[in-house]
Every structure is written in structure tokens, then in C-alpha cells.
Amino acid sequence: MYFMTMYELIDKKKExxxxxxxxxxxxxxxxxxxxxxxxxxxxxxxxxxxxxxxREETYYFTMAMKESGDELDLSGVKGMVVDxxxxxxxxxxxxxxxxPMVAACGVPVAKxxxxxxxxxxxxxxxxxxxxxxxxxxxxxxFIRNVNEIGISWAGQTVxxxxxxxxxxxxxxxTATVDSIPxxxxxxxxxxxxxxxxxxxxxxxxxSGAFMKNTDDAVELAELxxxxxxxxxxxxxxxxxxxxxxxxxxxxxxxxxxxxxxxxKGNGPEDVMEVAYTLxxxxxxxxxxxxxxxxxxxxxxxxxxxxxxxxxxxxWIERQGGNKxxxxxxxxxxxxxxxxxxxxxxxxxxxxxxxxxPEASYTFEKASQLYVSSINGKAIGNAVQILGxxxxxxxxxxxxxxGVRLLKKTGDIIKKQxxxxxxxxxxxxxxxxxxxxxxxxxxxxxKKIQKRNKIFRxxx
Numbered sequence: 001m002y003f004m005t006m007y008e009l010i011d012k013k014k015e016x017x018x019x020x021x022x023x024x025x026x027x028x029x030x031x032x033x034x035x036x037x038x039x040x041x042x043x044x045x046x047x048x049x050x051x052x053x054x055r056e057e058t059y060y061f062t063m064a065m066k067e068s069g070d071e072l073d074l075s076g077v078k079g080m081v082v083d084x085x086x087x088x089x090x091x092x093x094x095x096x097x098x099x100p101m102v103a104a105c106g107v108p109v110a111k112x113x114x115x116x117x118x119x120x121x122x123x124x125x126x127x128x129x130x131x132x133x134x135x136x137x138x139x140x141x142f143i144r145n146v147n148e149i150g151i152s153w154a155g156q157t158v159x160x161x162x163x164x165x166x167x168x169x170x171x172x173x174t175a176t177v178d179s180i181p182x183x184x185x186x187x188x189x190x191x192x193x194x195x196x197x198x199x200x201x202x203x204x205x206x207s208g209a210f211m212k213n214t215d216d217a218v219e220l221a222e223l224x225x226x227x228x229x230x231x232x233x234x235x236x237x238x239x240x241x242x243x244x245x246x247x248x249x250x251x252x253x254x255x256x257x258x259x260x261x262x263x264k265g266n267g268p269e270d271v272m273e274v275a276y277t278l279x280x281x282x283x284x285x286x287x288x289x290x291x292x293x294x295x296x297x298x299x300x301x302x303x304x305x306x307x308x309x310x311x312x313x314x315w316i317e318r319q320g321g322n323k324x325x326x327x328x329x330x331x332x333x334x335x336x337x338x339x340x341x342x343x344x345x346x347x348x349x350x351x352x353x354x355x356x357p358e359a360s361y362t363f364e365k366a367s368q369l370y371v372s373s374i375n376g377k378a379i380g381n382a383v384q385i386l387g388x389x390x391x392x393x394x395x396x397x398x399x400x401x402g403v404r405l406l407k408k409t410g411d412i413i414k415k416q417x418x419x420x421x422x423x424x425x426x427x428x429x430x431x432x433x434x435x436x437x438x439x440x441x442x443x444x445x446k447k448i449q450k451r452n453k454i455f456r457x458x459x
Contacts, residue, residue: 006030006040013047021060028064032163038170045167045176053181055226061181062227065189068163072112074195076143079108082234082282083196085187087220088122089242090208090380091250095123096259097267097275098282100312103150104302107286110146112194114156124155129256129332129399133321151315161189180216184223191228198234198285200278201225205455206243208376214239214455221458234285238277239455244374244409246453247271251388251402251423257329263309270408270453276300277454335400335423337430341437345415369414371407373442379403382433382440386424398425403437410450413443 009023019027027044030036053061074081082102086092095113103109113123124135135155137145145152164186171177191199201224204210205217221237228235247268249258261267262275276296283295302308309326317323325331383389387398404421407413420437424430 006036006044010040010043010047013044013051016051018054019057024057024060025064028061028068028163028167032068032166041167041170042174042176045171045174045179045182048182049176049179052179055223058181058185058223059227059230062185062188062192063231065161065163065167065185066193068189069161069193070157070159071193072139072160072195074110074143074197077108077110077146079106080197080286081108081110081146081195082198082200082285083111083191083194084200084202084278084282085191086202087183087187087204087210089204089206089240089246090376090383091245091247091255092204092242093123093126093247093249093255093259093262094202094271094275094278096126096256096312097262097271098279099151099153100263100315101275101299101302101308102279102282103315104307104311105283105288105298106150107283107288108146109151109153110142110196111152112154112156112160112190114190123153125397125399126252126256126259127153127319127321129253130316130321130325131331131333133316134319137319145315145318149311149314149318151311152319153315156190161193164189178210180220180223183210184220184227188224188227192231192233196233198282199228200281200285201235201237202274202278203237203239204242205239206241206376207378208245208380209242218456218458225458236281236285237458238274238281239458240274240277241451241453241455242376243451245376245379245405246274248405248408249402250379250383250405251386252397252399253332253334254402254404254423257332260309260312260326260329263303263312263326265303268408273453277457281457333400335398335402335425337422337424337427339422339424339430339434340418341420341422341434342416342418343413343441343443368412368445368447370444370447371409371411371413371419371441372444372446372448374405374407374409375440375442378436378440379405382422382436385433385436386422386429387426401425403433407441408450410448413441 031041099109127133142152142154203217203221211217217239225235247258249255279299280292280295283289289295313323313326383402386401388401390397402423406418422433
């Protein structure tokens with residue numbers, strides 16, 4: 001009988017050879033149970049970063065991680081559950097908007113989410129901005145909520161795809177995060193273990209996202225769609241632009257409040273465009289609607305009729321939160337410092353003349369000035385400095401801090417007009433964040449066309 005060794009498998013992958021299903025399962029099981037040490041797993045992950053994985057390898061690596069722990073049984077839910085996953089971005093509060101809309105259409109929403117790493121918290125952190133909200137219902141409570149009110153949300157349990165949690169922690173400290181096969185397998189192992197019959201993917205690209213260009217975003221989407229379909233799941237995806245923050249609010253409480261405003265019909269156009277697009281995909285995958293146009297109309301009606309807002313209030317109350325916050329956003333926790341950042345007329349780092357980033361220009365004679373760009377990553381960094389994001393999963397974050405944009409790309413800007421507001425609880429951190437925010441806005445004497453948030457939809 002042949003006994004494989006990790007040394008041989010590292011060498012095989014280093015040479016660009018394809019690993020078998022048994023070999024990939026051996027690697028995942030061995031690292032999860034501790035028989036394969038960190039240094040060997042690090043070498044394997046680095047080899048994958050350099051030579052990649054075939055689609056078949058990626059599929060089996062995903063399945064091995066999915067099967068490393070418990071899987072959520074959604075058979076007790078009445079109707080087919082369709083999940084949604086976003087690769088994330090600055091100001092992404094789409095799930096909080098889309099969930100109540102979809103549930104209000106009669107499609108069950110049973111979703112597990114993790115806490116955020118980096119610039120802001122994840123959806124679970126934003127839900128905790130509603131005082132008292134319980135992100136850890138029992139599985140029985142979780143299923144009962146979905147059957148009785150159509151929606152429930154929970155934090156990801158440690159028993160769900162534990163191999164991914166351990167492998168991701170290693171990737172995070174060994175510069176092996178930016179590998180498309182490893183990203184796809186990490187996301188899909190958790191999504192498949194969460195039990196939904198259909199999955200809609202929101203693959204973001206741009207300065208505020210992990211994927212920096214559309215080619216990589218499409219490649220990642222197609223790989224993840226392939227994995228899901230091999231497992232018999234209904235799949236679709238949208239490639240969305242995250243070159244500037246989504247919406248105006250970046251920070252946990254202010255994003256939750258903005259999501260509420262979206263359900264009241266007062267939401268930013270870019271947030272609503274993404275929410276309607278992804279929500280329409282969910283209704284079609286579920287079979288509630290045959291056409292995306294019909295699905296969008298149904299979703300829009302949940303906003304105009306107020307049923308989506310009522311569904312959010314019902315959901316927040318069911319999971320122990322204060323539903324009054326849905327009707328009065330002034331109840332969200334506020335930061336102690338509110339600092340308005342104004343355009344002084346001086347040339348910031350990103351100032352451009354027309355479309356020429358190399359030009360030096362004072363704009364003294366320009367008849368009209370426009371915001372030409374907003375660096376999403378920089379805004380995210382500012383929020384993290386304020387304490388609104390975390391570097392480690394167990395780090396406590398400040399839900400009340402953030403940055404509210406008052407201008408978006410394409411808007412007219414005048415001297416001494418406000419660009420943004422910083423919400424902070426520490427003067428020193430506020431000063432550091434202000435330095436970043438002031439250098440974030442690009443100003444031009446040419447009107448910039450607003451870009452469509454949806455780059456491509458893949459079915």
C-alpha cells in the first residue's frame with residue numbers, strides 16, 4: 001500500500017502537476033487535525049499561488065474543506081433557500097437591504113455570515129448595531145424564524161468548515177491570500193456547508209474590493225459558479241464596481257441606518273441598483289419569478305408599499321433587537337466627535353485637470369469643478385483607523401465610528417463645501433483619519449460620467 005507524504009505532495013504541486021481527490025483530502029484533513037504542520041501547509045499554499053490549481057483540483061479542495069465539519073440542514077425550511085455572498089467592499093450594506101425585500105416577496109432568507117476583517121465589520125457587526133440583536137440563535141430558533149417570518153440571520157459557527165478557518169488564518173500571515181483558486185474554495189466551502197439550494201454571488205472589483213480588475217473578478221465568479229453547479233446548486237453572479245464606496249455611509253452603525261433609509265425609499269441609487277439586481281437573481285433562482293424584470297418589479301413594490309421596512313422591523317424584533325430603530329434611526333449609537341471635512345480649494349494628491357493625472361493645475365479660472373474619483377480603499381483605511389474595522393477575528397470594534405460621504409463621483413464641488421463627515425471617539429484617531437480623507441477625493445474641471453455599478457451578470 002502506498003503512503004503519501006506531505007513532502008511529496010508539496011513537490012508535486014511545485015512542479016505544476018495535478019493532485020488527485022485523495023491527495024487533496026489528505027492535505028485538508030491532515031492540516032485540520034494537526035498532523036501536517038504550519039510550515040508544510042505554508043509551502044503548499046505558496047506553491048498553489050505560483051502554479052495555480054485546475055478546476056478539478058479546486059473543486060475537490062473545496063469539498064474537503066466543506067466536509068471538514070458540520071453542515072447546516074435546511075430541509076426543515078418551507079421553500080427553497082437562496083443564499084447571497086459578496087466578496088465585500090467599502091460601504092457594502094446590500095445584504096441588510098436585500099434580505100427584507102426578498103423575504104417580503106415570500107422567498108425564505110436563511111443566512112449565515114462571518115464578522116468582517118479589515119476596513120469595517122461584516123453584516124453580523126452591522127446587525128449588532130441594532131441594540132439587543134442576537135446573532136447566535138440556536139439552529140431550532142433559526143429554522144423557526146425562517147418558517148414563521150421568512151428571514152433569519154446568524155453568525156458563522158466554528159463547526160462550519162473549520163478547515164477553511166484554520167487555512168485562512170495561515171494564508172493571512174503568509175502572503176497567500178491573493179490566489180483565485182484559494183479564494184474560490186474558501187468562500188464556496190462555507191456557502192455549500194450553509195445548505196442553500198441556490199447561491200447568488202456578488203463579485204466586486206476596484207480600489208475598494210479585493211479583486212482589482214474585471215478580468216480577475218470574472219475569472220473568480222466563473223470558477224465559483226462551476227464549483228456550485230458541480231454540487232447541484234442553482235447559481236448566478238453579478239460583477240459589481242467597487243472603485244468608490246457603495247452608498248454614502250462607511251462604518252457599522254451609520255451603514256445600518258443607511259440600509260434602513262433604503263427600505264424607506266430614501267436609499268442611494270448605487271446601493272439600490274446592486275440590491276435590486278442581486279435580489280432579482282434570488283427570486284429567479286428560487287422560482288418565484290421567471291424573468292429578472294418581473295422580479296425587479298416585485299422587489300420595487302416592497303419598497304413603495306412599505307412591506308420590506310415592516311419585514312425588517314419584524315426580523316429585528318424576532319432576534320431580540322430594538323425595532324424602534326427601524327422607524328427612527330436617531331436611536332443608533334452616535335460617536336462623540338463629528339468633524340466636517342471641507343474642500344479648501346487646495347490641490348490634493350488626486351487633483352486632476354480633465355483626465356490627465358499628470359497635470360499641475362490650480363483651477364483658479366475653472367468655471368465648475370467636479371468630484372472625479374473617491375478612493376474606496378483609502379476611505380476604508382480611515383474607518384479602520386477610527387476603530388470601525390478589525391485586524392483579527394476576535395478584536396472588538398467600535399460600531400459608532402465611520403465616515404459619511406457628502407459628495408460622490410460626478411457631483412459638483414465648490415470651495416468650502418463639505419466633502420465628508422468623520423465620526424470618531426478619539427481625537428488623535430480622528431486627526432489621522434482626516435489626513436486620509438482629505439487626500440481621498442479627486443477634483444476635476446471636467447464633468448465625470450457616473451458609472452453603472454453592474455459591470456456584468458453571469459447565469
